[in-house]
């Protein structure tokens with residue numbers, strides 16, 4: 001059978017890895033796909049930089065040469081960012097080409113429009129590499145768990161921030177040094193604030209939630225908080241209490257809607273996911289039939305991400321002659337079956353909390369604090385008062401709460417911060433048990 005022709009947009013960390021893996025494993029990939037997957041052209045900005053890697057592959061600096069090339073069957077978008085990536089993808093679809101992308105920003109922001117266009121044109125748009133790098137989590141959610149009503153999922157889905165948290169904890173490394181290392185290793189986004197401030201994780205969570213619950217992409221409704229405000233003290237106190245702090249993306253089916261949130265989270269250290277370190281990712285998915293399932297692997301990097309891109313290429317190659325109505329739907333649910341279940345505002349979320357505050361070590365202070373919590377219907381699970389440092393009158397007080405409403409915690413924090421004996425702001429980190437329930 002004649003080869004299927006692929007055009008690459010981008011030959012950077014992921015594009016370079018994709019070309020390398022396709023070439024190295026060409027024979028096995030052909031045996032799996034049923035025909036050769038041949039890259040026939042690639043677009044880059046800097047021809048000199050890409051020449052050695054391309055090894056004779058025709059290059060262009062105009063990406064529209066690739067999407068408009070009538071010889072190309074599949075366009076692989078690996079340039080990142082919103083524009084011109086969106087325009088290129090839409091034009092590829094309009095030209096009747098299938099699209100493979102690793103661009104979570106693009107999918108989270110414009111996925112609804114892109115999938116509608118692809119549906120109308122009868123082409124596939126696949127995005128396995130957009131979430132959790134090499135872990136086939138899209139495939140697992142869309143196909144492997146298709147019998148289940150998904151109850152919740154929680155993931156470490158940003159390798160850069162997990163790498164930073166791990167290095168800070170294990171080596172006491174400084175935040176900025178570890179970030180530079182993540183950039184050198186090709187993990188970080190072009191704008192690393194996306195990694196540190198939880199935005200990249202929120203893009204990925206948006207995509208996962210759409211597939212898990214059969215809802216449209218709603219990135220703008222996701223609550224997003226990053227790791228830049230975390231202190232070494234909080235990391236240490238959490239450990240002393242038997243927890244690890246991870247940047248988690250959480251999507252949960254609640255009574256009145258869906259929780260969609262990214263924030264630093266205390267997790268009991270005995271959970272497997274609490275021990276996922278470095279740039280590794282893991283996603284815990286709870287289905288009503290299967291129970292909890294855990295997916296672990298490299299969440300970023302050249303060849304791990306290429307592994308997901310090539311898997312999509314094989315899928316598209318196998319299915320591209322199938323009747324479009326009988327292919328796996330882009331978002332797991334049939335396009336006319338998407339639900340309008342609301343995304344809950346953060347104040348309506350229910351979870352447990354770690355609260356740290358600095359207070360004068362005086363009689364009655366703890367009583368005031370616990371009274372405020374009780375008045376806000378917040379039940380305390382544990383409380384620790386640290387020894388004051390030499391010559392200091394203020395002490396750190398750490399409280400763990402049982403599960404409660406975020407709105408009540410906001411109100412209680414405002415009252416605690418207003419107490420004369422309390423200095424500065426209360427540090428609040430959410431806590432999730434992530435047990436089988």
Ligand code: NDP
Nearest residue numbers: 010011012013014043044045046078079080102103300301
């Ligand atoms: P890189 O910056 O390493 O590579 C980008 C490539 O796109 C380069 O070859 C660049 O060319 C080319 N490019 C950029 N803009 C244009 C343009 N307008 N026209 C033609 N070529 C262009 O990015 P990554 O490979 O790291 O990331 C690619 C995508 O994959 C992003 O969406 C990213 O979020 C996603 N991703 C990345 C992962 C990773 O570990 N790095 C993991 C999972 C997903 P030149 O070098 O000449 O400028």
Ligand code: HSE
Nearest residue numbers: 158159160187189300
């Ligand atoms: N910047 C992303 C991360 C790349 O660190 O996880 C993988 O999507």
